[in-house]
Every structure is written in structure tokens, then in C-alpha cells.
Amino acid sequence: MKNTILLISLLAIKSLDAQQVVFTVQNASSQDEFWKVNVGAPFIYEKITDSINQHAIYSGTNKGPICTSHNGDYYIFQSERFDNNIGGYEAITICKSDFSYFEVPKDGSGNAFHSEGIMQVSNDGQTIYFVQGGGTHTRDIYKIAKSGAVWSAPFELTANTSSAYNISPYLSYNETKLIFESSSTSSFSTSLKEVIATGSGLTAITSIAAVANNCIQIKSPCYDVAGNIYFEAETDAERVWKISATGGTPVIVNNSFGNDNSPITLPDGRIASLHLPGSTHQIKIMDANGLNDFMITTTSGSFTEVFDIGMSAGGNSVSGIEKNNMINSLLTVYPNPSTGLFSLKMKAEGAVKIIVFNMISQNSFSLQYAKWNGTEELNLSSLPTGMYLVKIENKGGFSTQRIVIAK
Secondary structure (H helix, E strand, O other): OOOOOEEHHHHHHHHHOOOEEEEEOOOOOOEEEEEEEEOOOOOOOOOOOHHHHOEEEEOEEEEEEEEEEOOOEEEEEEEOOOOOOOOOOOOOEEOOOOOOOOOOOOOOOOOOOOOOOEEEEEOOOEEEEEEOOOOOEEEEEEEEEOOOOOOOOOEEEOOOOOOOOOEEEEEEEOOOOOEEOOOOOOOEEEEEEEEOOOOOOEEEEEEEHHHHOOOOOEEEEEEOOOEEEEEEEHHHHHHHHHHEOOOOOOOOOOOOOOOOOEEEEOOOOOEHHHHHEOOOOOOEEOOOOOOOOOOOOOOOOOOOOOOOOOOOEEEEEOHHHHHOOOOOOOOEOOOOOOOOOOEEEEOOOOOOOEEEOOOOOOOEEEEEEEEEEEEEEOOOOOOOOEEEEEEEEEEOEEEEEEEEEOO
């Protein structure tokens, strides 16, 4: 097998992690935990909850689902941990994705906001869309916007609908409109509607009758960058459906996938969905035509069940730690692929730690050097054949490289 030398610059490292899916699981104490995963192999997972809690001021809980802005610069969720005057339960909270900024939005009277289910935040973090009761209908979608240090009173966007339940808003990539579930009952959503982000221009997009004669419900609508609409519909099975940006009849994206739930789109047009390959939800990626699919979580990894309460996807900025602390050097790994013996060449000072992760982010090997000599040998011959991620850490930060063990 031909040996090759791979050089990855910091820019290339970032590009591997250019898009993210954020999702919610529950820990052993039945508390919501937030995670993100990049969608380019290797699938690197980050427990967002840990970073949130490191900056928290008060005790309490965080509540999902967590959502990201389309550009990946902001997260939105609910929490008790950043303000002690929020009405006694989790309030809407936003933070920068590098965790340099947290805010509990409040109106001019100092009142925090509370939501039910999926929320959306604009790319600049200045506008939020959420679901609440107490309006024209049993549940409505509201908008708040920030002016100076104060957020506006909630503006009801769905006042002109005829349905009692208007939920699960999804903001278009150009941030001009929202699509949402609309139904007369809380049990099953029977139609999808669209509204201009200003609250005008209510449009009926589709209904269970338009999808198929035996359709029971339609839910979880989203746009892609081109304006096409994807959603979940339940007929003989739960599948992902599509409506072209130019309109027309809904079509199944890939008929072979049953038990396919809650689609969202990535900035590059691919689709992430919660798939049930067995008895638990896991995250599947496929292209816009339903092809070239692969799983990015598995039951053998850290996620027994990804909650079907709403996922989100967007760009993935390098975190604040990565921005400030990356080792400013190229990492050379050779030969690559190898049967297990690698040479690592890199300029670094002081103690260095090497960690090797497999493709589901499990720590497979680690080694500590009191002093880095510029080139070190790494023996991974005990590991199975496959692709791995080598991460080198020291006081200056870290650098990473993909390697392949081929026996």
C-alpha cells in the first residue's frame, strides 16, 4: 500500500467541522443534555451542556430542545441557571456558540420569556421565534426582537390562522418567513402553513389530504437553502417528504426509509433525520434526494436514544477554546494509511498528550509525553482496522489528524 504524508492546516481542520447537528438526550437522572456533532467524518461530538454549565451562575436545570441559528453562531434553549428572577421555571436563554456570551431575554418590565418546544434564533441573535399559549389560539407562534438592551413584547405571528395549535416554527435560511405545524388538536398535526416573519402573508402549504389518502399526520417542517420544504408524513410508515420551492405535489424523498422522523436540513442541502434502525432514534444523514445515507449516532456509542423533540442544524464555527488555543503548527502523520505504526512530526513545546478517538468519538488510546521531541512514534497495532482521529494537546492548544489503520 502506498504511503502518503498528510498535512492538515488549521483551516483544513476547521473545514472538517463546518456544519453541525445539535440534539438533546437525557442522562441517568432524566435531565436534558445538549450535544453537537459535526457532519463530516470523523464525527466529533461535543457535550454543549458541559460548556453551558461551566458558565452558569445559579443552580437549576436546562431544558431542551436546543436549536442553533442557521450560521451556527447562536444556541437557544431554556434554563434556570442564568437568572434567578424568571418566574420559577426554565426561561428562554441564548448564548454564543463559543460560549462567550449568555443572555436571558427580558421585556421592558423585566419579564423573562418561556416557550414550548422548538424555538428559532436569527443569525445575529437579535430575533427569537417561539411557541406560547394565551394568545388568539391555544398555542401560537410569537416573535421578539432586541432593541438596545431591551427585548420587545411578544408579537403574535399566527393570529390569522384558523387552527387552535400552531407549533414547531422553522425559519427560512434568508430569515424572511417561517413554516409551522397547524392543527385543530394537539394529538396530530394535519396541515403546514407559512407566514412572513413580519406576521403578514399567511399561506397554506399542504395538508394530510394533499399528501396521501391514508396520511395520518404531517409534522416537523423545514426549509433548505434553496427554499424547498421537507417534512415528516405518516402514511403506512413515517417518511420524509418534499415540496419543491416552486410548489407542486408532495413527494417521498426515499420510499425505502420507514421510521424516518423530524427532518432538518444542513446548509449544504443534505438532510438529517431521526431514524429508527432498531428500537431507538438515531441521527441519519442523506443527500437532498435521499441517497448516500449514513448514521452519525449509533446505539453502540454514547447515545442510547436521541430525543424526538426537535433537532437543529447549521454552520459550525470553531469554538472559543479552539480559536484561542490551537497549536500554530502543521501536524504530519506518516505512513498513512498504516498497519498501526505511525510517526508524528510537529513543533510543540513542553508536555504533550496524545489521544486517539474512533469514529464514534470513543477514546481508544492515550499517551503522555513529558517533553515533545519533534517526532515521536505511535504504535496503534492493537487497534482494529478503521479510521481514527489523532489529537495532540499541550499548553498551546491542540491539533488533529485523521489516520487509517489498514491491516
